Amino acid sequence: MNNQKKWKLLLQDYRFREKTPAISTDGRNPFENDYGRLISSAPIRRLQDKTQVFPLEQSDYIRTRLTHSLEVSYIASSIGQSIENILINKKQIDPKYKGYLSSLLRVSGLVHDLGNPPFGHFGEEAVKKFFKDYFKSQEFIDYEKLVQNENKSDAPILNIFEKADFENFDGNVQTLRILSKLYYFGDEFGYNLTYSTLASCIKYPSNSVKGNLGKNKNIRKKKFGYFVTEKEIFKTLNKHLKLNNKRSPIVYLMESADDIAYSAADIEDGVKLKIIDIYDVRKIFKKNLSKNKKIVIAELDELIEKHEKGEFDESIVIQKFRIFTQRLMISNIIETFEKNYDLIMNGDLEYEIIDVSNASDIRAAYKQLQYIVFDDKNIVKKEIAGWEAIYGLLKILVKASQSPNFKKEGNTYESRIYKLISSSHRFVYERVEKYENQEYKKLQMITDFISGMTDTYAITLYQELKGIKL
Structure with a gap:
């Protein structure tokens, strides 16, 4: 299948059941319809009191999982608009689908962290540790060994896939379950979202046994993407969208928006809470930048100079610096997407887009600052x-x-x-x-x-x- 046909397939309004007929004046595309189904629902609202970086933070300035998701949603949509214009001009996307890619990325960004437990990634670790301890303390027997045993008893039995689901619990995987099943709204189809929206939240299209291989050459197996209860849902999405057990192109773009949003925003929040200051930022960036050192340090020095003259306070400096670096990262994401277009469309790019872009050093510098912030007592x-x-x-x-x-x-x-x-x-x-x-x-x-x-x-x-x- 060529890329034009892939885009046509990705931008179609396919769902697990036919949606309720829209009113005649409804001008939304399928993915704006998905956004509308989500935005007023309880799982989205609960993100307001879920940790992004700073748990139970009382300051209303600091980002929560909800405000982070809204930022990712906007950045993803913005990237989508730029890429869509390029692809329409190159006749890769039919002009009648104008706005669809941007809307798909907008809804993908909104839901990308929907399954995260309380207290973020540390909460994930607590769930995983509990079940590893629990299974060690129980006489759980692999189901395969008991197939011929008529007396299966009343002992709890989990097979290796079922146990691995809990021992490797991941918020990304929980997102698919929420979207496709847990949000009950009158039938078993949950929100009844489009296939492409659901596929966009599956970052690692493997089960919990074949996935979770860590940082190896197959990025799609770094973690896993679906529980055994959602296996058939995954198979339907994979078959219909012809993904061949690889990532949807939308995943790469949404992931880029997430990288851009959280890397810079976490540091802005850290400065606001006085965990680090703008001089720490300059020191770390100067040490870690390579390709973008001259332009980035020059911008930061100009902002610091205005701060020292009393024109800007520190929070304005870091906000303006965040915007400047995010703009650089976005432009590099779009450029790198073009360069790696066929690999991404086939799901064969084995890295995050930001890591093979010319803005990889900006991301790396922010990551070094994050280590300082995350270690705050x-x-x-x-x-x-x-x-x-x-x-x-x-x-x-x-x-x-x-x-x-x-x-x-x-x-x-x-x-x-x-x-x-x-x-x-x-x-x-x-x-x-x-x-x-x-x-x-x-x-x-x-x-x-x-x-x-x-x-x-x-x-x-x-x-x-x-x-x-x-």
């Missing part, structure tokens, strides 16, 4: 508190789930724990999720519930259940 203390809450909640709920009384009927301790789980997650568990392994389903419902919490709710619920706060 106030951040570390709150992350540890978040870890304890997530690990502790999993321990309470999973232990209760081992009892036959873990159900809505009854007045036992375990039934009360069951009733603590949100009604929407219980409904999906009881009525929507068709996966056969009940033990896996129970653990997944618990993980769905806890990973969907906001930072504040997770801390509060844990304190309440432990009697620390009533």
Whole structure:
């Protein structure tokens, strides 16, 4: 399939079921329709109280997961507009699809972190560590070894794929589950988004056993992309969009927007909180820049000079510097996309676009600054508190789930724990999720519930259940 046909396929309005008919005056394209389905929903709103970098931060200036997602959405849309104009001029995209790529990237940026648990990546680590500890303490037996054994007993059984889903839990993978299943809106199709929007959130199109290989030559296997419960959804997307178990081109572009947004914004927030200052920024950039040293340091020196003259305060300096470097990165992303066009369209580029662009040194400099910010003691203390809450909640709920009384009927301790789980997650568990392994389903419902919490709710619920706060 040539690239023109690939774009035509990617920009079509394919969904798992036919959408509700639009009113005659609705001028939205399919991906603007997707954005509308998402923007007012609870999973999006909960991002307002989920950590970007600074957990439970009281300052309303500092970014949350929601404000970060909105920034990624806009940057992705902006990149999409520029690339779309180039591709239309080169007759790669039909002019009748003008605006579609930008809209697709806009919605992809909005949802890219939707599945992140409370306390961000540290929260992911807490989930993974809990299940690694839990499976070590249980006599879990691989299902394949018991196929011929009629007496499978009542012992909980998970196969290697099911165990790996929990031991390698990842917010990116949870995003696909939320979008395709957990947001129940009258049927089993969730938001009923377009195939291309769903595929755009699958950064690593492998299962949890064949993926998670770390930084090897196959970027698509660095982590994994779908749980066993969403395997058939992945297969449908992969087959229909002809992705050949590789990344959608949209993934590369959305990932670039994410890199541009968070690398610069995290440092802006760090300066605002006085963890670092503009002189730290200059020192690190001067040390780590190569290709862009002259132009970037000249811009920063000019801004610092105005600060020292009293024209700008430090927050204005870092904001203007962030905008300047983001502009450089965006232009380099577009240029690198053109240079690697066929590789990206085929899903064969084995690096992030930013890392093979001429702006890779800017990204590297920001990353060095991030290490300083992330090691701030106030951040570390709150992350540890978040870890304890997530690990502790999993321990309470999973232990209760081992009892036959873990159900809505009854007045036992375990039934009360069951009733603590949100009604929407219980409904999906009881009525929507068709996966056969009940033990896996129970653990997944618990993980769905806890990973969907906001930072504040997770801390509060844990304190309440432990009697620390009533």
